Amino acid sequence: MDQISRVDPEIAQLIAAETKRQGAVLRMIPSENYASPAVLAATGSVLANKYSEGYPFARYYQGQPYIDKVEALAISRAKDLFGAEYANVQPYSGSPANMAVYFAVLQPGDKVMGMDLAAGGHLTHGSKVSFSGRFYQVAQYGLNRETGLLDYDRMREIAKEYQPKLIFAGASSYPRAIDFAIMGEVAREVGAYLVTDISHISGLCLSGDHPHPLPHADLVTTTTHKMLRGPRGGLILCRKDLGPSIDKAVFPGLQGGPHNNTTAAIAVALKEAATPEFADYCHQVVKNAGALAQGLLERGFKLVTGGTDNHLVLIDCQPLDCSGKDLAGALEKAGIVANANKIPFDPRPAQDPSGVRLGTPALTTRGMQEEDMVEIAEFIGQVARGWQDQAVLDKVFGAVGELCRRYPL
Ligand code: DSN
Numbered sequence: 001m002d003q004i005s006r007v008d009p010e011i012a013q014l015i016a017a018e019t020k021r022q023g024a025v026l027r028m029i030p031s032e033n034y035a036s037p038a039v040l041a042a043t044g045s046v047l048a049n050k051y052s053e054g055y056p057f058a059r060y061y062q063g064q065p066y067i068d069k070v071e072a073l074a075i076s077r078a079k080d081l082f083g084a085e086y087a088n089v090q091p092y093s094g095s096p097a098n099m100a101v102y103f104a105v106l107q108p109g110d111k112v113m114g115m116d117l118a119a120g121g122h123l124t125h126g127s128k129v130s131f132s133g134r135f136y137q138v139a140q141y142g143l144n145r146e147t148g149l150l151d152y153d154r155m156r157e158i159a160k161e162y163q164p165k166l167i168f169a170g171a172s173s174y175p176r177a178i179d180f181a182i183m184g185e186v187a188r189e190v191g192a193y194l195v196t197d198i199s200h201i202s203g204l205c206l207s208g209d210h211p212h213p214l215p216h217a218d219l220v221t222t223t224t225h226k227m228l229r230g231p232r233g234g235l236i237l238c239r240k241d242l243g244p245s246i247d248k249a250v251f252p253g254l255q256g257g258p259h260n261n262t263t264a265a266i267a268v269a270l271k272e273a274a275t276p277e278f279a280d281y282c283h284q285v286v287k288n289a290g291a292l293a294q295g296l297l298e299r300g301f302k303l304v305t306g307g308t309d310n311h312l313v314l315i316d317c318q319p320l321d322c323s324g325k326d327l328a329g330a331l332e333k334a335g336i337v338a339n340a341n342k343i344p345f346d347p348r349p350a351q352d353p354s355g356v357r358l359g360t361p362a363l364t365t366r367g368m369q370e371e372d373m374v375e376i377a378e379f380i381g382q383v384a385r386g387w388q389d390q391a392v393l394d395k396v397f398g399a400v401g402e403l404c405r406r407y408p409l
Contacts, residue, residue, distance in 0.1 A: 001015065001016065022034070022409065023404060023408065023409045024335070024401060024404055025332075025335045025336065025337050025400065025404065026335060026336045026337065026363060026376060026379075026400055026403070026404065027337050027362040027363070028336060028337060028338045028358045028359055028360070028362070028363065028376075029337060029338060029339050029357070029359065029362075030173075030200065030226075030311055030312035030357060030358065030359020030360075030361060031172070031199070031200060031223075031226045031359070032226070032359075032361070032362050033225065033226060033227065033229050033361045033362045033365055034229065034362055034365045034366070034409065035225065035229050035230060035231060035265070035269070036229060036268075036269075036272060038268050038272070039229065039230055039231055039265045039268050039269050039272070040231075040265075042231070042261065042264040042265035042267075042268050043231045043261055043262060043264075043265040044261070045261050045264060046261075047067065047070065047260040047261040047263070047264050048259070048260065048261040050063065050064075050067055050260050051257045052064055052067045052068075052071075052257055052258060052260055053251060053252070053256060053257050053258075054251070055071070055247060055251075056068040056069075056071045056072040056075070057072075067260050070260060070263055070264045070267060071089065071090075071258070071260070071263050073267045074087075074089040074263050074264070074266050074267035074270065075087045075088075075089055077267055077270035077271060077274070078235055078237065078266075078270055079237070080274070081206065081270050081273060081274055082205075082206070082214065082220065082237050083212075083214055084214060084220065084237035084238065085238070085239050085240040085243070086237065086238050086239065086240050086242065086243035086246070087235060087236070087237050087238075088100075088235070088236040088238075088243070088246050088247055088250050089233075089235055089258075089263055089266055089267075090250050090251060090255065090258040090259075090263070091221075091233065091234030091235065091236060091250055091255070092233065092234065092255060092259065092262075093223055093225075093232055093233060093234045094122075094124075094197070094199045094221065094222070094223035094234050095123070095124050095130075096234060096250075096254060096255065097221040097222070097223075097234035097235065097236050098122075098124040098125070098132070098168075098195075098197060098221055099124065099131060099132075099254055100236060100246060100249040100250045100253065100254050101166075101195050101219050101221060101236065101246070101249070102131075102132065102135075102136065102166070103249035103253045103254060104242065104245040104246045104248070104249035104253075105165070105166060105193055105219075105242065105245060106136065106165055106166055108135045108136065109135070109136065109137060110136055110137065110165045110166070111136070111137045111138075111139070111162060111163065111164040111165055111166075112126055112132070112136045112137070112138055112139075112164050112165065112166045112167070112168065113126070113138070113139045113140070113141060113155075113158065113159060113162060113164040113166070113167045113168065113192070114126035114132070114138065114140060114141075114167070114168035115140065115141055115142065115150075115168065115169070115170070115171055115174075116140035116141065116142040117140075117342075118142070118342055118344070118345075118346065119140075119141075119142035119143045119171075119174075119344055120143070120171045120172060120173040120174040120314075120344065121140070121168075121170075121171055121172065122168075122170065122171070122172045122197060122199075124168075124197075125168040125170070125197065126138035126139075126140055126168065139158050139159075139162040139164060141154060141155040141158050141159075142154075142344070143344045143345075145344070145345055147305065148304050148305040148306075148344050149176060149305060150174070150176070150178065150179070152179060152182045152183070152186075155183070155186060156186045156189070159186050159187075159189070159190045159192065160189070160190060163190055163191075163192075164190065164192050165191075165192055165193065166192055166193045166195060167183065167186065167187045167190075167192045167193070167194050167195070168195050168196075168197060169183045169194060169195070169196045169197070169213075169217070170195075170196055170197030170198055170199065170200075170221075171200065172199075172200060173312065173314055173341050173342075173355075173357050175289075175293075175303070175304060175305055175307070175308040175309065175310060175312050175313055175314055176305055176308070176309045176310070177210055177211060177309045177310065178196075178201075178210075178211075179211070180194075180196055180211055180212075180213045180216040180217060181211070181216050183196075183216065184215075184216030184217065187218075193218045193219060194216060194217045194218055194219075195217060195218065195219045195220070195221065196213035196216070196217040196219075196220050196221075197220075197221045197222070198213055198220060198221070198222045199221070199222045199223040199226055200226055200227070200310075200311070200312070201227065201310055201311065202222040202223075202226065202227055202228050203226075203227030203228060203229075203273070203278070203281070203282040203285065203361070204227065204282055204285070204286065204310060204311065206273060206278070206279070206282065207278070207279040207281075207282035207283055208279075209282055209283060209285075209286045209310070210309070210310060214237075218238060218239055218242065219236065219237070219238040219239075219242060219246070220235075220236070220237040220238070221234065221235065221236050221237075222234065222235050222237075224266050224269060226361065227282065227285065227311065227361050228269055228270075228273055229269055229272065229273070229365065230265055230266050230268070230269030230270070231261075231262045231265035231266060231269070232262070233259070233262045233263075233265075233266050235266070236250070281364060281365070284364050284369065285311045285360050285361050285364045286309075286310060286311065287369075287370055288360040288363065288364050288368065288369065288370060288372075288373050289308045289310060289311050289312060289313060289359070289360045289373075290307070290308060290370075291370035291371075291373035291374060291377075292308075292313055292358065292360060292373040292376060292377055293307045293308045293313045294307075294374075294377075295373055295374040295376070295377025295378065296313065296315065296377045296380065296381070298377070299377055299378065299380075299381035300381075301315055301316075301380075301381070301384070302315070302316040302318070302319050303315060303316065304316055304343050304344060304355065311359050311360055311361050312357060312358065312359040312360075313357075313358050313359075314341060314343060314355050314356070314357050314358075315327070315355055315356040315357075315358065315380075316343050316354060316355055317343075317354050317355060317356060318343075318354050320384055322384070322387050323340070323348060323352050323353070323354060324340035324341060324343075324348075324352070324353045324354050324355045324356045325340040325351070325352045325353070326387055327340070327356050327383070327384060327387060328340040328356050330383050330384075330387035330388075330393060331356070331380065331383050333390075333393040333397065334379065334382075334383045334392075334393045334396035334397045334400060335396070335397045335400035335401060335404075336376070336379060336380065336383070336396075336400060338356050338357060338358045339356070339357050340352070340353055340355065340356055340357075341353055341355040341356060341357035342354070342355060343355035358380075360373070363376075363407075366404075366407040366409065367407050368403075368407055372403065372407075375399075375403060376403075379396045379399060379400060382395075382396050383396055
């Protein structure tokens with residue numbers, strides 16, 4: 001920070017302010033976390049200075065003796081950790097990782113299936129507003145209206161009728177476990193590739209708190225900065241026979257030089273994720289989400305699916321006198337940062353939806369436990385009741401600050 005201050009005090013001041021903010025609020029966006037100091041240091045290292053188009057020991061530029069070793073280590077750690085035959089660690093993030101999968105195994109115009117964005121899926125799983133819905137023919141599957149759970153029977157029917165070449169499994173706002181085994185069966189029945197995007201739940205798949213996608217999936221994608229606590233990046237894991245197509249799709253198909261500083265930080269994060277402490281962390285993430293859900297239910301909130309199996313809960317604001325956007329805005333004023341989110345079959349638009357999505361990965365990294373989640377559920381209850389009352393928001397803000405000080409970064 002001293003170096004930045006000397007050169008660019010304006011940016012230094014903004015980084016300092018963001019550092020302070022990240023410590024002073026309850027960060028409950030389920031896709032966010034705190035990377036370790038070792039991961040951040042690797043991200044800020046001189047590896048950022050090097051170009052290295054190609055792959056380890058097969059580069060287009062000279063000067064790679066150390067970069068090759070860094071990337072080879074990241075690849076072997078990714079394979080070992082996830083039990084995968086092949087790994088590519090170069091995708092710049094989750095969306096490019098998914099795009100590379102499309103490029104690797106499909107032709108433009110081919111048929112794909114993914115979970116509807118409105119049901120909790122991801123943009124790159126076939127949404128019309130992303131490349132995936134523009135360059136491929138898409139059928140979307142979704143949830144059972146009564147239960148809010150994935151409707152696997154309907155998914156199978158759609159797959160049989162539509163005959164996609166690729167099926168995406170995975171979600172961004174689904175609070176329950178996903179049955180990768182059933183999805184793998186369906187994919188095999190129709191001769192499609194199964195791609196599991198485990199960006200949100202990668203840690204839980206490693207710790208056994210969520211079923212592992214292998215051996216059911218042909219390809220697995222994940223971001224590295226969510227529960228894995230790495231830098232902002234992506235990974236693709238796959239069967240060995242698909243490896244060369246994936247490599248070609250990432251580079252030169254989609255990207256130029258890999259971000260070597262990020263690759264090093266991914267390697268560090270994967271080393272950290274291989275420890276028993278990381279598994280304990282993931283177990284605690286799930287326990288905390290369960291305690292948060294229970295605390296909210298006891299305070300009269302309606303939750304999508306009635307609770308959670310994983311790291312997130314989705315509040316249905318329809319019984320409240322505010323929208324998801326109103327509640328997320330009021331929560332931020334009270335020091336609780338979450339995001340407004342569509343609920344299944346939401347009658348409201350994405351810009352002002354009926355839900356609020358909350359997660360426990362970042363809070364758990366700070367060391368918070370179940371009793372803290374009960375306290376946070378109480379804060380959220382107070383904010384929901386007094387969302388237009390500045391005195392209430394100020395009071396909760398003070399209590400949130402006190403809680404945050406008990407768990408310094
Ligand atoms: N933007 C991520 C999330 O918040 O879930 C998904 O990519």
